[in-house]
Amino acid sequence: MEISTFKTVAQNLPPHIAVLMRGPTGIGKSQVTRTIADDLDLPFIDVRGSTMQEGDVIGYPDLEAMKRDGVSTFCLPSWFIRATKEPCVLMLDELNRSMPGVMQGFFQIVLDRELGNDSEGNPICLHPETRVFAAVNVGNEYDVNDMDPALLRRFWVADLEPDVKGWMDWATKTGLDGLLIEFIGQNPEHWRVDAANAEPGSVCPNPASWHRLADSLDHCGWGATKIAGKSLPNGFYPMLTGFVGTEAAIAFADFVKNYEKNITAEDILSGKVDAAAMADSPASLITGVIDKLERHSKDNKWTQKQVKAVAAFASSLGGELLLQTFTAVQKSNNIDNLVKLNKIIGKDVVSIVNGARTATQ
Secondary structure (H helix, E strand, O other): OOHHHHHHHHOOOOOOOEEEEEEOOOOOHHHHHHHHHHHOOOOEEEEEHHHOOOHHHHOEEOHHHHHHHOOOOEEOOHHHHHHHHOOOEEEEEOHHHOOHHHHHHHHHHHHHOEEEEOOOOOEEEOOOOOEEEEEEEOOOOOOOOOOOHHHHOOEEEEEOOOOHHHHHHHHHHHOOOHHHHHHHHHOHHHOOOOHHHOOOOOOOOOHHHHHHHHHHHHHOOOOHHHHOOOOOOOOHHHHHHHHHOHHHHHHHHHHHHOOOOOOOHHHHHOOOOOHHHHOOOOHHHHHHHHHHHHHHHHHOOOOHHHHHHHHHHHHHHOHHHHHHHHHHHHHOOOHHHHHHHHHHHHHHHHHHHHHHHHHHO
């Protein structure tokens, strides 16, 4: 399941339905849960099971209360108590890398939405609007505990797949460096490398590492957009290798150093750049521009003049790239832009589709 689809379903589930995300490390399980919390305007609590002891979940004996009340009670962790007092998004991360006692505590939260007891024996329950998300890393590079299959039926389970387009949309909304996003769009093979297929101990790129790299470059004033086409600062390349590994670092450093022109969606919409100006450009660059048009169309209502410019751009590209441009606008879910574009190039799109069908028969 793509992360964009996961978001749509997960945030529309009833609050009492726990969600289990399964997928390789670094694809954005924690980040997408944080985004859902933001969309729902709820506090986000991230609890990492692999770093905890049993008592960090089920609590430690409350000695003072035992002296006062004469019964055994436990002091529950602050993160759980907060989730009982107000609606939250509670993230139980690295569930299957947890110690058995920690995992059992997490399961009680998932199954019963409660932990411990007060002095009267009543369980301490989550707020009815608190949402529980759990995540497990999968892949043979991990030393993990197997989950009890019988417990899976208590979750809505989603097997997440790396989704470069979804990540690019998220990165754009988050404000990551535009040139870094453009590089990923043109070089998706460097976006994520499965660590299980790499040399042991090697640094491999993944969505999370690109995010950390973007933040680090911005922090020290080395943002790709800022230094594009210039000599790279000392330390730039070593910083890249530490986050995304050697191959991705070489490709990204070369991309930034030799970057000449950033063709934006606005350049196409204004007619400043047309298909003829991109005649000698690699297909990856043209595809990157089409992706920018899709992202722009999601949040903007195009004027008739802008639609004509996009239609002229697509028509000049012709063939599969014309169809790709039309499909990109269609995927943006902006019906107004799509209707206008369809009036101009709709017949060409139908002709291309019918021609492809005939060729396969």
